[in-house]
Amino acid sequence: MALYKAYGNQLVDSRTAMTMVARGQMERYEREVAPPPTRGELTPFVEIGIGKPLAIEIRHLYTGEFPKAIFGYNDGMLVTSAIRSLATFNAAPRAVNMLKKKVAKHTNLSVPVATEDGTPLIYYTPALTETNTVMTVEFIFDEFPKEAIESIAQAFSTAAAIPIFAAKSTYLVAAGVVTSLVGRLGEHLFDGRAPFSVTESLSFLRPGDSVPQQGFHLMTIDGFDPEAAGCEFKQDTGELVYASSGAPYDGPHPYIVFSLDGRKNDAYDKFSATAASAALLERFYHIGEGQEQPLDILMDAVGLYNDWQFKEKAEALKAKLDAAEPDSEEYDRLKTQYDAYVANIQKEDLKPN
Numbered sequence: 242m243a244l245y246k247a248y249g250n251q252l253v254d255s256r257t258a259m260t261m262v263a264r265g266q267m268e269r270y271e272r273e274v275a276p277p278p279t280r281g282e283l284t285p286f287v288e289i290g291i292g293k294p295l296a297i298e299i300r301h302l303y304t305g306e307f308p309k310a311i312f313g314y315n316d317g318m319l320v321t322s323a324i325r326s327l328a329t330f331n332a333a334p335r336a337v338n339m340l341k342k343k344v345a346k347h348t349n350l351s352v353p354v355a356t357e358d359g360t361p362l363i364y365y366t367p368a369l370t371e372t373n374t375v376m377t378v379e380f381i382f383d384e385f386p387k388e389a390i391e392s393i394a395q396a397f398s399t400a401a402a403i404p405i406f407a408a409k410s411t412y413l414v415a416a417g418v419v420t421s422l423v424g425r426l427g428e429h430l431f432d433g434r435a436p437f438s439v440t441e442s443l444s445f446l447r448p449g450d451s452v453p454q455q456g457f458h459l460m461t462i463d464g465f466d467p468e469a470a471g472c473e474f475k476q477d478t479g480e481l482v483y484a485s486s487g488a489p490y491d492g493p494h495p496y497i498v499f500s501l502d503g504r505k506n507d508a509y510d511k512f513s514a515t516a517a518s519a520a521l522l523e524r525f526y527h528i529g530e531g532q533e534q535p536l537d538i539l540m541d542a543v544g545l546y547n548d549w550q551f552k553e554k555a556e557a558l559k560a561k562l563d564a565a566e567p568d569s570e571e572y573d574r575l576k577t578q579y580d581a582y583v584a585n586i587q588k589e590d591l592k593p594n
Contacts, residue, residue, distance in 0.1 A: 243465065244441050247457035247474040247498075252467050255451045283477060286455040287503035291372060291445055292581040294505045297324070297363040299338060299378070300457065300479040302350045305495030307436050308382035309346075317385045318344040320352060320378070321407070321430065322363040327373040327442070334519035335430060336363060336404035337413065340393050344382065347491050349480060358397035360404050363499065365509035368584030370551075372446035378460065378497050379435035392420050395533075402508040406519035414519040416511050416540070420533035437462070437495045455501050465494035510587065514544040548586045555582035555593050 245252040289295050302320065318341045325333035339352050339359035353359030363376065396405040396415040406414045407430050413422050422430075439460040444450035457479060459467070467473075470492060473484045479498045481490035518539055558579045565572040586592045 243461050243463060245459040245461075245467065246454060247459065247476060250473045250476060252459060252472075252474050258451060258454070286500070289453065289455045289501050289503040290369065292368050292370075292577040292584070293503045294365075294367050295369045296365045296500075296502045296504065296506055296509065297376065298500050298502075299352045299361040299363060299497060300500050301498040302352050302380070303481070303490065303496050304344060304346060304348045304350075304380070305437075306346060306493040307380075307495060308344065309436070310382070317342050317390070318380055318382050319385070319430075320359075320380045322376065322378045322404075324364045324374055324376040326371045327375055327444075327447075334414075334516055335407040336516070337393060337396075337407055338363070338404055340385065340390060342390075349489055351479070358394045360397070360400070360402065362402065362404055362509060362512070365403075365506065365512040366585065367505060367510070368581040369445070370554075370578070370581045370585065373442065373444045373450075375440060375442050377438060377440040378499070379438040380495075381435045389422060392422060396420055400515070403512045403515055406516055408519040408522035412519075412522055414515060414522060414536065416515055417536055418533050419518075419522060419536045437497075439497065443501075453501055455503055457498055457500050459496055459498050461494055461496035465496070470494075511540070513547060513585075514540050517543045517547060544587060545591075548588050548591045551582045551585045552591050552593065555579055555586075558582065559593065 244255045246255065246258045287294075299320070299322070304318070308318070318339075319337070320339040320341075321335040321337055323333040323335050338361065339350075339357070341350070341353070341357060341359075352361050363378070392413060393405065396413045396418065399417045400415040403416055407422065408414050408419075411422055413420050439462065441458075441460055442450060443453045445452055457474065457476065459474070459481070461467075467481055467490075470490070471483055471485060472481045472490050474480075475482045475487075479500075481496065482488060483490060518536060521539075521543065558575060562572065562575045562579055565575055583592055
């Protein structure tokens with residue numbers, strides 16, 4: 242797996258970027274390589290870091306040599322993502338980002354298109370508290386049953402701006418309902434046979450790892466070097482193009498472009514509670530085939546539980562903060578962490594005084 246950061250129309254691999262940041266060369270490099278926007282002014286990315294909001298979104302997807310079907314396409318492509326802390330042993334629930342019919346090889350997608358169900362959102366927090374996380378993005382191809390497609394469409398209509406989550410092989414969780422998932426789609430979600438699966442760590446405080454930067458990032462499989470293939474990044478569309486012609490890259494290597502941004506977005510506030518509900522679903526529900534049940538009460542309960550956890554963490558950290566020397570580096574670090582815990586508490590009456 243290879244990870245690149247986009248600076249203007251240039252792609253820099255993560256290790257090179259880390260070295261340039263350490264040498265103080267990156268700011269000048271970015272000014273030099275960033276071309277003027279071609280479709281009007283581009284909205285700038287907001288700085289990310291511990292204690293700041295963080296939104297991770299899929300911005301572009303290219304299928305490359307997939308699907309490897311006899312006639313060049315399958316009946317559907319499913320795009321999923323998952324993210325969890327490196328300190329967490331249990332697997333994270335998969336976010337279902339898109340289910341698209343009849344996808345051919347060498348297809349470019351801005352995920353999702355406006356006329357189809359889905360969301361590009363992978364993760365959101367109003368204030369980042371986890372210093373080190375790992376993220377996986379996958380896509381699979383198959384002929385998915387009509388009932389499964391209808392279940393996903395219905396769940397997306399409830400989830401609004403946030404993804405739906407696959408809690409187990411038989412359940413989907415949206416913002417307001419839980420519904421059963423049928424047939425082979427459930428099997429594919431959990432059998433680990435995705436033809437394209439990329440994993441990347443996002444490490445803000447891990448020795449030897451590069452600190453993530455806001456902006457566009459490109460993930461692809463090992464063995465693909467965009468520069469060697471004569472490609473550059475087109476920042477106003479978020480895709481790889483040939484530098485010589487400007488035409489979209491059409492080679493065999495699939496890739497995914499995602500973005501990291503520190504802008505607060507109230508529309509994503511239910512993300513954490515829905516993900517937690519998916520992880521805990523099997524403890525609370527027993528649903529028959531084809532049934533669905535409201536999730537609002539469980540969502541509220543999980544939201545309160547999350548608030549209480551952050552409240553306890555904030556109060557435990559407060560003693561260390563009070564004992565630290567004001568204006569010291571240790572005090573600033575603890576204060577940033579404390580403020581992040583408090584910012585994640587949704588109920589105002591649960592926030593520490």
